[in-house]
Structures are given as C-alpha cells and as structure tokens.
Amino acid sequence: MAPTTAARVALVPHPQGRGGRLQRLTEDGTPLGAPLPATDLAAAVADLEAAEHPRWVWAAAESGYAPLLPRLPQRLGRCHDLRLVEALLLAHEGRFGHPRSLGAAWARLRGLPVPADLPEGGGAEQDTLFAPDRLQLPPDTDPLTAVLAVHAEQQRRLAAVPEAHGARARPRLLAAAESAGALAATEAPHDGLPWRAEVHDALLTELLGPRPHIPGTQPARLAEAAVRLQQALGGKPFNPDSPTQVLRAFAEQGIRLTTTRSWELKELDHPAGELMIRYKELARIHAAHGWAWQDAWARGGRFRPEYVVGGVVSGRWASRGGGALQIPRILRRAVVADPGWLLVVADAAQLEPRVLAALSGDTGLARTAAGGDLYEALAATAFQGDRDKAKLGLLGAMYGQTSGDIGPLLATLRQRYPTAMGYVEAAARVGEEGGIVHSRLGRPCPPPQDAWLDLAEGAAAAGTDPAEPGGRSMRARGRFTRNFVIQASAADWALALLAALRRRLLALPAAPADRPHLVFFQHDEVVVHTPANLADQVAAAVAESAEEARRLVFGDTPVRFPMSTAVVESYADAK
Template sequence: MAPRYALAPDPHGPGGRLQPLADDGTPLGPPEHAALLGPAVAAVEAAERPRWVYAAADSAYAPLLPVRLARCHDLRLTEPLLLGHEGGWGEPRSLGAAWARLRGLPVPADLPEAAPDDDEQAGLFAPDRLQLPPGADPLEAVVAVHAEQLRRIAAIGDDAARARFRVLVAAESAGGLLAAEMARDGLPWRTDLHDLLLTELLGPRPQIPGAQPRRLAELADELQQALGGRPFNPDSHTQVLRAFADRGVQLSSTRSWELRGVGHPAADLLIRYKELSRLHAAHGWAWQAAWARGGRFRPEYVVGGVVSGRWASRGGGALQIPRILRRAVVADPGWSLVVADAAQLEPRVLAALSGDTGLARSAAEGDLYEALAATAFHGDRAKAKLGLLGAMYGQTGGDIGPLLATLRRRYPAAMGHVEAAARTGEDGGIVRSRLGRTCPPPSADWLDLTEAPETAGEAGGRSARARGRFTRNFVIQASAADWALALLAGLRRRLAVFGSGADRPHLVFFQHDEVLVHTPTDLADAVAAEIAAAADEARTLVFGDSPVRFPMSTAVVDCYADAK
C-alpha cells in the first residue's frame, strides 16, 4: 500500500506543510514546513510516490502544477460520496463542513462556485473556500477529516461493497487531479479557424461590442417578413408564438422538432436563427476572448458535477462544443489527436450490471444493436435500439410496448434489473451505482404529493412514475460514469510512462464516454493501444469478471472534426 502524506498549502504564499500518515490516517510524525511547497512535494513524490491527502484539488494541487502527482485522496470529492451513503445527500462538502460535523460545530454552507478569475490580486483576497472556523489549523483539519473518512469507508456494507467504494473514491480523486491538469494544459484551439467559421456563418465580426452579427440581423428581418411584416423580437418566446398565431400557425413551443412539422417557411428560418444565435451567444467572439487564449481552450471542469457522477464545466461550455466548431481543434505541428469513445456504453453497462447472459453475448463484440436485432427482432436494428433505449429510459408510449415485451422474454435479468430500480424509485427509495454512488433522495414535496391520501391520486402517480424513470436510468448512467472514471484514472497512469515533460502525451478533453489525447505523432499508435488497455482495465475494476466488453472506437487525426 502506498504511503500517505497530508498536504496543506499556506493560504497566501508559496510554502506549505506536509505530514506523513499511517494507513489509518493517524500522523506518523510532526508536520514539516516547506518555504517552497512545489519542490518539496516533487521530491517526496519522486522518492515515495505516496497518496497525497488534501482538502481539494483546486486549492492544493492546481497551484503546484506543473508538478504531477500520481495519486491522491481528495477530501472534498470524497465527502459527498460518503454523505450519500449515510443519508446526508446534498449536505455541505467543504473541509470546514466536514470538520464541523466531526467536532459537533455549526456546519457552514458551501460557498457558491465561482467562475475563474484572471486577476491575481483578486485571488489574494478571495474568500477561504475551505470554510474553516477562525483559528482552525488547515493541516490539522485535513488529517482529522481524512482519518474520519477512512473510518466511515471501513464501515460501508460488506467486503465487496466496501472494496468497490474504495475504487470509487480513488477514481473520483484521480478525476480531480486530471481536471486540474486539463485546465492547465488546455485543448488545442486555432482562433484563426474559429474566426473563419464564425465569419462564414454569422458574417463579419461586429465592430460595436454587443451588436448583432449581420447574418442574424438578416435572418430576423426575413423571419419578420415571412410572418407578415409586423416587428417582433425573435428571441422572445412569447412574441414568436404570437407572430406565428397571427398567421394561423398554433405552436405550443419553439422547439426544433415541433417547428419541423409546421410546413411554414418561417419555421425553417426560425430554426436557423436559433441555431446561429445559440452559436453566437455560447461560442462566439466574446467566448473566444474569454476562453481561447494562447492557442488553447482552458475550461474549468467540475468533477461529479452531475448527480450521476458525470462531469460538468464551470463556464466555457466545455461539454457542449458544437460539432462544427471542432474544426478549430487542431493538433500542434508534429502532434496528433487520438480521439476515442466507448461504443454503445450504457447498453453494455446494463448487460454487465444485470449479468444477463443473453445480453452479454450480444454485447460481446461489435455493434450491440445489430446483434440484438439478429437475436430478438428479426434483423430490425431500429426496433432493437428503440426497445433497449426505451427500457433504460422508462419509455412506455407509442409502439414500444411489444418491443419491451420481447426484451422481457429474451433478456429477463436485464429487464428485471432496470424495473427493480424503477420500483425502488417509485416507492421513494434510493439506488446506487455499481461502485456505490448514491442517487438523491426524494424531495419533501415529492413525499407530500405521493404519500398524502388526499393528493396521492393521478398527480402522485405521475410523480412516482417520474422518479421511477429517474432511478431506472440512474443505476445505468451512474455506473457508466463509474467506468469512465476508472478509464480516466487508468489512462492517466498509463500515459505517465511516456514521460512528464512538455513533449509527453496528455489528456486534453473528456466528455462522458469520449477522451482526447494530444500526443507526438510518433506515439499515437502506442497511445491508442493504452486507451484500449485502460478501457479493459476499467471493465475489470468496475464489473469484475464480466464477459461484457467495452470497445473503444479510436481515430488518430490532425483535426477533431475528422474523427467522426
């Protein structure tokens, strides 16, 4: 087992303190102060490769970069995982909150997540995000909270559940390391190509800040003329619906799927206007000025930012880069992008979770839906896909009923797994991912609606079924997030063998089931092989000896847009 070291940076300076810990988290010696924390940490890392224990990656690890740590225990990422297990889902998760619970003190609320600030002076006077009470010693708090977290982990369930939860904690903590590294390294981004794309789609960059691009103004005028010429704001939902109604077209929304069924020329204009307006607002010139600097897009990732364990991002829209803008993601000269994504991840997760031997055979290799179609749907891939997705997401309407009946006959263990999760949710219970991430409990309003006799009729039934659909999918989506975290942790470790300098392959992007590695071109094939190996390693870590495979579709390209 790797040795452990607690780490606490000085709040306003380059120094900090280190303290060796025993396996149970108790100190093995007094703290050591380092005037320069980075070199001191690098020396211990090189000599001992310990598991570092700290309050949070953004406050303890990000300032140390480019020093790279192999492993850590992130207290802020671990605390909500434990709280979920203990029935405290959603409680504050800062070091100060965990310290207060341990000491029986008033628990401080978590501070709002702040957007990145480039002003170094502002950083000096930023609020203490650790949320410790005045006079509390940060290192003492780190050591005490870590020891208590280890005790709480040791109290989880049986040996198998406890072992899986330890994998979850390690993988989630590794995600914190990686998120900090990707924010620092950045995704290669060609602003000249971005400018060209915006100009092609929107017209020349407006000279007046905040002005509407020419093409948007033209589309707004064309839309107005197509709806009779009366002025209205195309960005106003209410005014758009009224303008269509005035021409005899009744709409319940301005969603694209509804507009496509209208058959009025203004509908296509509105769809195009909305697409370009969204691009301009989310990834236009203002976005470029804020986020794409020095040839890199550097978003701030939020590990576990979604209740299922998926990542989110804080500003920059990192997880929603429009497909057309992928043309701006271009590898450096002499480098390549290795782009890999897991094929049909969630259906394969269902096969592995449920242990359904028939579905596992279909998920063994290649196109799962094709195999499913050949086995149960007379070769109709579309029906196979519709039926399985309906089972995972709780769809019951339309023509899906006979498809679900077929799935129940052919794959009873898989269907039983998701339907049991749905029943648990409908009854107000909680479900967990494969590694032990806990879903949110029902709200007080939900309980009032579904339990009070006078209101537990139709509205209560709808609410119960909605929660059942949520828990049905949670067990799959959260377990898929478990696998993705294990993939990231394993791939990060495997890429480290190629070196630690500026010319090393490194992860630059992650989105649910897709990873991008920026690598010297001569190492691209080796990197692709490591991705495949990391995927298989993640399968074993999360699902044990399951026969289900998680193949990665991999492409080596110069430009992200060429990967698909």
C-alpha cells in the same frame, strides 16, 4: 524514527508564498513522525513523489493541486481529495447537499456550527485559493490539524459503509476513482484543448457574416435571417428570440403552435417554419459559441473549461463556464493539434447498454454485447435486423420511455432479455417506493424528497396524491432510479478509465515537455493531445485502460467495452 516510506502524505500550502507543510501518514491516517515544513512546497512534493509515490491528501484539488501544478516537473500519481470523498460519504449517510468543505467536515467532527459551502468558482483569485477562509475553517484552527483529523475519520467512515449499499459496493475504490478524477479535471484545463481561433472565426464568418465591430450588434447574416423570417410572417417586426412573440406572429398567420420547439416547427407546411429553425441555429451558435465565447474561454490557442467532478448526482462530471460538455459538433473543426502533435480521440462505443448487460448479468445480452456493434447484434437476434428499432427499444428501456410506438419493442426485449429488463424494472420499483439505488461501485442516488418536491407539489395542486404508488411523481422517480443505476455505473467505469489512462500516459517514456496530455473528457469520451511519435502508444494505452476499467468495475463479465479510437489532426475528423 520515521519510516523511509509513507503510504500517504498530507499536504497543506501556506496562505501566502510557495511554502507549505507535509505530513507522512499510514494508510489509516496515523501520522508518521513530525510535520515537514517546506519553503518550496512544489519541489518538496516532486521529490517525495519521485521517491515514494504516495497518495496525496489535500483539502481540495482547487487549493491543494492547482496552484502547485505550474511548478511541478511531474504530475502526481494518486490523491485523496477530502472534499470529494466527504461528498461521497455524506451521500452514503443520506445527507445529500450538506456542506463538504474541509471546514464543514471539521465542524461536524468537533460539534461546531457547520459553515455553508462557498459559492464555487466565479474566478477565485490565486491568492484567495490558499487562504484558510476558503477552506471554511475557524481562524484559530490549523489547517494541517484539520486535514489529518478529517482524513483519518474519512478512512474510518469508508471502511464502515454498509454492505447493503450495493452488493458490490467498494467505497474505497470509488473514493480513489473520484479523486483521480480531481487530478484529471485539474490537469485538463491547465494543459488546455488546442483551439484554433482563426478556424473558429472563419466558421463563424461563414455562418453569420463578419464579426460586428460594435459589440452587441447582430452579425449581418443573422440579422438577414431575422428579416426573412419576419417577412414570411406578414412583415411585422418581432423578436425571434422571444418564444411569446414568435407564437403570436405565427398565430397571426393562422398557424397555431403550442411551443416553438424545432421538432414542432419541422412539421409545419409553411416557409416560416424552416426560416425559424435556421434563425435559431444561427442565433444559438452566435450566443453560445460565438466571438464572445471565444474571448472568454478560448484565448491563447487553448480552450480551458472548468470541470466539476461529481457535479451530477450520478457521478458524471459537470462543467462550470465555457459549456465544456456541450461544445457543438460543428465547432470541433477548431480543435487542431499543435504542429508535430496529434489528437487521440476515443469514445466508449454504446457504453450504457453494455453497462446494463454487465450490471444485470444477463447472459444473452452479455453475449450480444461481447463486441462489435451492439445494436446491430441486438437487431439480428431480436428485431429482424432493424438496427433503429433495436436502439430505440433499448434506450427506451433504460430511460423508462413508454410513449410512441415503443411498447412492442419493450415487449420483445422483455421476452428475449428478461434478466436485463428485470434489472432496470427492479430499479424503477425501488425508486417508486421511495428507496435508494446504487451504482456498481456503490454511489447512492438521492432520497425522494430532494428532486421530486416540485412534482409532488404539482400533483398535490392537481388533487392527486404524490406519494401514491401509481402517482405521477413516484413514476418520475422510478424513471430516475431506473436510469441512475446505468448512468452512475457508466460514470464509475469512466472514472476508472480516466484513472488508468492517466497512469499509463505518465508511464510513457517522454520528457516533461513532450508528454501526452489528457485534455478533454466528456462522459464516455477522451481526447489526448500527444506528440505525433507517441500517438500509437497513446491509442494502445486507451484500449488497455478500457479493459482495466472493465475488470476493476465489473469483474469477470463477458461484456467488452470497446473504444472507438481515432488518431487525427482535427477533432472534426474523428468518427
């Protein structure tokens, strides 16, 4: 007889139609009873969610969750995303970049040839999402069998992650947090960030002139900016979008530039410098976030980007299409809550220096990071109140900067906060020596050969030994690992924040149609679209979630992770 509740339930949709199969599991992946066929998978899942609140196990959210979402009356609480967990485990095993589909994991398990991962995204059709071939399984393999086998094996591998992979490595917590990210990343574009096309359009018209009737032609103001620039450079036509032609045009006026970067143009004592910068600003808005972008990504009053959970080796999310993580600030005024709704915009204040303080256990820096403006406090204790110096110095320490006038700032920090500075310098040394560093929850960085091959080749061409401890490429890897421990631990915290916030939002008393949605996430910032009457509770949930994430990831640190939270109608009004 099957127990009445199961810790986990595996879910496999049928290739076509609304049906599928479910399998109750114990925590370690042992099946409880026989598979349960469901003619309406979403209904069966909703019933089980309400009754037992299991952790859902699926091949990938793209095939296991996204197709169900429109038909679910209630969001799911927890999941184990086999593809994401496989990627984490492969990283622990030093096998970065190996295929991580269900089919690849199954093949490794069975000693079969391992299929390469399919190119992701690219607007896969709804029906192909269900298809077994997207899971990369052999045609004669039952997907549920593969899900159960790979899941059980992953649970075993998670338990076997060596302690050395970060003294506080908690691979099961990281797997759960990463999987919670998959839930949030699926739901956010489903609900969509509210986007007012007419506000966006008015902004574009104000900057660029009216939308051209003929696609591909330059808007009037942009064309004018190009002409003014050409006139300032002797009147000969050239393409201002071509760095080569720009450099040549400047050279013909006797102005020698090495690049067309805006900071270099800014130094110029020539009217063309400013005109070039202005042209580039307009051209970028037009090309990257103009009318074509709106047509592609912000239709029907919602911006729906594609997030890629774990798309960055540090565990940060990446995005695919729509540039979700690079929306220019100026466009934020197009993000406006629906009538009767509000936006709760919250970002973690000075997250990375706080992470450094918590990670390193530097009591002095921890005191500085206890609350309020960290840079202000740092300036008061170490930089005679100069906040800019404090910020520059600390960021330079975390990025491994050595240029500019930063030397004295770093010296001061090293003297006042030896434990924190020692922590990042130790991480840098591990990287320079070819070692692996880990985030707080144990996410490993890639081994040297992957990302530093090019630099090493460059060094070889220059006649220097890339592997030499003092070599250029090894120092570059030192900067990477120095930053990795902080960026990746910040990503650990942010995933824990997302998981906690999702859970708290789901617990708020609201009918499904009037429920707050987490609609945007950007490294250390969340936007919740909420019925106005729940906005205060959402803001409180954000603060509680930040505290919960701190406790989960960093334990009993005195460091606080305050959220700077605004309740607004337009995203532009936050901050």
